Amino acid sequence: MADAKIPGVRAYDGPAGGWGALKAVAGALGDQATVIEGGRTLLSANQPEGFDCPGCAWPDPKHTSSFEFCENGAKAVAWEATSKRASPEVFERHTVSELLTWSDHAIEDLGRLTEPMAYDAASDRYLPISWDEAFARTGSALRALDNPNQAEFYASGRASNEAAFLYQLLGRRFGTNNFPDCSNMCHEPTSVGLPDSIGMGKGSVTLEDFDHADLILCFGHNPGTNHPRMMGTLREASKRGAAILAFNPLRERSLEKFASPRDAMEMATLSSTPIASAYYQLTIGGDALAVQGMMKAVLALQAVDRDFISEHTAGFEALVEALEALSWAEIEAGSGLSRAQIEEAAGVYARSKATILCYGMGLTQHRDSSGTVQQLVNLLLLKGNIGRPGAGICPLRGHSNVQGARTVGVAEKPVPALLDSLRDVFGFEPPRAHGHTVVEAIEAMERGEAKVFLGLGGNFAVAAPDPIRTFAAMRRLDFAVHIATKPNRTHLLVGQESLLLPCLGRTEIDIQAGGRQAVTVEDSMSMVHASKGLNAPASDQLKSEPAIVAGIARAVLGGDDAVDWSGLVADYDRIRDLIARVFPGTFDNYNERIRVPGGFRLPVPPSDRIWKTASGKANFMAHAPKAGDPRQGDPDVMILTTLRSHDQYNTTIYGQNDRYRGVFGRRDVVFAHPDDIAARGLSSGDRIDLAAAFDSSGERVVRGFTVVARDLPRGCLAAYYPETNILVELEDRDTRSGTPAYKSVPVRLRAARDGACN
Structure with missing residues (x-):
């Protein structure tokens, strides 16, 4: 439907993947003059002795593939392994005010940060400082606060388990649970909604489950762009005859057809594999009502698994009552789909013996997303599609370790068991009051209650909503510390004082006192595996994220703190041993298990039909759309x-x-x-x-x-x-x-x- 006369807009009829993907990879590597030593960098992505791609969190197929990276993963690697340098000389040529007029692309395209820098208001520039001074200034700023809750410890999903664990330990030793993190802006409805339904805020499937699914339901995600390695999995499912139903307002090419760059025949013949068996273009935000319509139709077909419902669930009668009260007119109006379309999809689901339901941020970033997530679970529970091969719920996380950071304690609302365990292992009483989410942190900055901001990666202000308020809030801070590989716009929103602390990237060699180190990450299906870089660091002044966190901790808490921060950084095995002690039963034998190629899977009770809910069962959750939405009824909106x-x-x-x-x-x-x-x-x-x-x-x-x-x-x-x-x-x-x-x-x-x- 694109008008060919619009500059820069033209029809694209090719498949996702294919030659276009290979051309884009070559272009990305060339544009960044990437540090690729004989091609080893890309070929070491997602491999047993290599590094975890800094891109998406899609799992690796047993870490045995010789070609396990994708177009956007290659771009992520090229962006990090670039030969461009954002050195002090670069910042000497450009004031912060000038850089703020640049595009986000141009700011990050300056390249890798090379040494610590501090903002100098007199010259409006970032100037180099020593690491000792950077740590000392950070420690002084935190110690000067009236209370620990005036600090915000933001974490992005790119941090490793080791860095994230030390970060949450630092924050809680300091005395706060203010851990706004990138999960707050993407899959928090998963973390909030799933525990009520199945007792855990994670997905229940493994990658191998996709080999056994008859049906894959795709809600609100665009895999070709946001988790491209998933395309190989969907392609194989399609080729063996599994049905794939896509629910999305906009037709996305990757859910229509895909050409695998690894398939010589498809590349040679310019052919492709169809992905979606059917495509349902529901209205924006219509997912909950579409799923409720499917459940209503499944009940009418009497296609539910009565034995599973009786043995493993609670709340079925209340759900049935709520669905009976919901009219088809309401469902059609709210979902944007016709009754016939919904009943067609429900019929496919009713006939399936094993169904996986995948969803992304197209479903989680709405006004009532936590309730919508629970409706997806309801649909699966009707036919017992959780806790058996080829079936389950699959939230599609974005960042490569956003799930892992949450698992090791980066959470503004920590469960009591975590706090009790930290107390028992480290001998201090952690704070119990809930901390701030991202939005709450911004509001606290606006009120002048949050005065110090620490950012472990990410581009906080640009990722957050409402830049008018968010940018102004960042500028109200007394002190900001940004741990990063590259400059970004958030770093330029300076308040009274601001520091840039450059860290190693995922692709780079990490040498500590105990030798070469590996970090670990958790993918979106609860697999934990090691990641070890192979490129020389972009600068000899870079420190690893764990080392930077430990340096701040020593400056804040003093050299006689009960935690041996220096010893932990010398050998990351010691960090993992502590993680295993804090999370018994979850990370047992951590160090031994990550040395096995492919790593290990964390316990996922719903996969074994163990429901850690208050009822001891999986819960059907009745749901009604929120009333009083001002956007309803205004034809101009x-x-x-x-x-x-x-x-x-x-x-x-x-x-x-x-x-x-x-x-x-x-x-x-x-x-x-x-x-x-x-x-x-x-x-x-x-x-x-x-x-x-x-x-x-x-x-x-x-x-x-x-x-x-x-x-x-x-x-x-x-x-x-x-x-x-x-x-x-x-x-x-x-x-x-x-x-x-x-x-x-x-x-x-x-x-x-x-x-x-x-």
């Missing part, structure tokens, strides 16, 4: 979902192309149904403004974007993240988890104001 392009990983923009959606050299586009465009007196290719629908200030607006006609439901729009984060108000979030509603933003679309520019 449209719902925007934010997207990541194919040249992007989270906030990192590798380039300006989005190949599979036919967008090249630009990101300032908004996709809309052609009838919605025409209804506003516009044509595809016109310049438009988007404004937050209920913002009285008039500030939350993006101007001069180009509207492009696409096949998506009426009333729905799609545009790129983070460019449209300005439209996401801080209060617009999931009511239970606090996750920002990036995927259902109420907006008004207008012709561009005269004189608007991109």
Whole structure:
């Protein structure tokens, strides 16, 4: 549906993957002048003696593949292993004020940070300092606080288990549970919703389960861009005859057809493998009602597993009552699908003997996502599709260790068992009060209650919603410390004092006093394995993340602290031994087990039909859409979902192309149904403004974007993240988890104001 006359927008008819993927890999390696020693860097990705890709968290097939990386993984590796350097000389040439006018891509494309730096207000530049001074200034800033809860310890999902464990130990030894982390912005509804349903906030499947599934249900995810190695798994499932049903407002090429770069025949013949058996384009935020409609149809077909329900579940009668009270008119209006479509999908599900349900952030970033996640579980429980081969729930995590960081204690709402264990192992009483989520941390900064910010990776302010408020909040800080491999926009939002502390990347060799070290990560299916870099560090002044955390800890807590921070960093085996003591039964024999190729799987009780819920059973959770949504009933209001392009990983923009959606050299586009465009007196290719629908200030607006006609439901729009984060108000979030509603933003679309520019 793209208009060929729109600059930078043209039809893309090829499959996901294929020659386009190989060409993009070559381009990424060339653009970054990547440090590839005889090709060993990429060939060592996701291998037993290599490093874990810093990209997605999709599991590795027993760590035995000789070619286990993907296009976007190669881009992530190239971006980290670049030969470009953001040295002090670079910062000497550019003030912070100047850098703030650059694009996010240009800021990060400066390259790898090479030594510690501190912001100098007089020159408006970052200037080099020693590590000793950096640690001393950080320690002084934290000790000067009136109470520990004036500090925020932010963690991104790129940190290893070892770094994350030390980080949460540092924060709790300091006296706070303020651990806002990237989970708060993506899969927190999984962490909040699943425990009530199945007793654990993680998925229940293994990679091998996909070999035995008759049906794979895909809700709210775009695997070709956000977890591309999943495409090989979906391709194999399709080839052996498994049905794959996709539920997504926008048609994504990777869920339609895929050509594997590892398949010589497909590459030679330019052929591809179809992925989705059927594609259901529901309205934005219509997932819960679509699933409830499927359950209603399954009940009508009497296709439930009565024995499983009787033995393993509670709440079935209440669910049935709630579904009976829900009319088909409500379901059709709210889901955007017809009754016939929903019953068709339900029939496929009813006939399946083993079903896996996958979902991503297209489902978790709405106003009521925690409840929606529970509806997915309800659907699976109806037929006993949890806890047996080829069946289960599969949340698709993004960051390579976002799940692992949470497992080892980075959580603002820690369970009492964790705090008790920390007390018993380390001999101190951890704080018990819940800490801040990301949104709560921003609000605390606004009020002047949060004064010091520590960032373990990530691009906090750009990833967060509502940059008007978030950027201003960051500038109110007394002190900020950013542990990072590259500069980004958050580092430029300086308050009174700000430090940049450069760390090793996943691809680099980590040498400590005890020799060469490996770290560990947990993938999205609870497999833990080792990761060991092979490239020389980008600078001889880089420190590992564990070493930086330990350095801060010594400066804050003093050299006589009960924790031997220096000893732990000398040999990461010692960190893992402590993790095993703090989490008995979860990380037993940690060091021995990670030395086995492929690592080991953490306990996942729902996989064995053990339900650690209050009822001792898996719980059906009745659900009703939240009433009083102001966006309902206003025909002028449209719902925007934010997207990541194919040249992007989270906030990192590798380039300006989005190949599979036919967008090249630009990101300032908004996709809309052609009838919605025409209804506003516009044509595809016109310049438009988007404004937050209920913002009285008039500030939350993006101007001069180009509207492009696409096949998506009426009333729905799609545009790129983070460019449209300005439209996401801080209060617009999931009511239970606090996750920002990036995927259902109420907006008004207008012709561009005269004189608007991109």
